[in-house]
Amino acid sequence: MAKILRPPGRLEIILKESAALFRDKGYGATSMNDIAEAVGIRAASLYNHITSKQQLLSALLMPIAEKFTAGMAEICAADLSPISRIERLVALHVRLTVAHPGPIALITGDWVHLEEPDRSTFLGQRNTYEKHFLEIIEACIAGGAFSPIDSRVALFSMLSTLHALHSWWRKHPGDPAVLESQMVHCLVEGLRQK
Amino acid sequence: MAKILRPPGRLEIILKESAALFRDKGYGATSMNDIAEAVGIRAASLYNHITSKQQLLSALLMPIAEKFTAGMAEICAADLSPISRIERLVALHVRLTVAHPGPIALITGDWVHLEEPDRSTFLGQRNTYEKHFLEIIEACIAGGAFSPIDSRVALFSMLSTLHALHSWWRKHPGDPAVLESQMVHCLVEGLRQK
DNA sequence: CAAGCCGGCTAACGAACATTAGTTTAAAGA
């Protein structure tokens, strides 16, 4: 039984530092030297653990996309009211953001640097995710739970906030459950006092 | 009276193409060659119109920051109820986004590549802008117009949507007034049917 | 027609880039 619990795992350090750098400076503006320096290593030594910068991005982005896809599938499969599905979706975003605040930041912009076939895979998952999200919103409107607003505008509004969650969490970490209820309040109930 | 209405103005073309490329690929991943190619010119020829890549970013970002600062000052100076100020702020974002959909995209992420002193100037303006925005939200809560939610969460939620507006506008251009009322509905009134 | 200049161009610079090859170090297993 070779090695359980080896140090902290060099690869994971590299992934974590890469995510932070990609998030802060962007994939294109982050050099292998930057990453190596953050890890405390020479740039060439990184290649003992990874095969390319591109694969690094892929290793960060693809599992996250997968998690969102799986979460959406679970919510769609469950027997829930449309409004409950919305709440579950907010919870999904909060949970994944808290668990992976680094890689999740890349979903907004740095996916453009993915090469094929990862790029197409990622975009496909993203499209179906948003399609399902839209259908749930439309179900809320049809059922009278939501006002008869433009469903695509509502989707855009919710998603842009949920995608930016990581920046909020980094500055104000706290109880995920509290954050979740605050998000539901802002996004669904609205700010206006009733 | 030298030249009114000269062709389309080469510099403006360069600025517009740069904004689009910075927005799509990020400042660091956009090369002078990319910009030159988009303009239909060789990279070296760009320097007949600009002094550096850095100055290009600065020329795109700083005027936008200035416009937000000026807009906020105007709203603060006017004699308005807190809730009216919120509506005016949404209108300000919609108006600037529609007028400058390219450069406005850089406000979210690419400002990190600004060099001093522009970087500090930009951050200063951004901070005071958000401070004023927060005060207006708190006035809404204090006056009973808003629910007693965490004001910073409300600010984050509104700003993240307003900052992402450009991506929506690019895909679904239309009547700015309609967009504005939809935004007010999503951000203030909430999606939930009352 | 001549002068000037605006805005292209080619050529070249050093620096930084991602990546490869080959070597050394040091800890683990025999």
Place this chain on the structure above:
DNA sequence: TCTTTAAACTAATGTTCGTTAGCCGGCTTG
């Protein structure tokens, strides 16, 4: 103690980067 092996290193590759220098064609203006 000797062997193996993972993971660091140095050195070097060719490419691309932003930028400078200098040239040249073709308008505009006298």
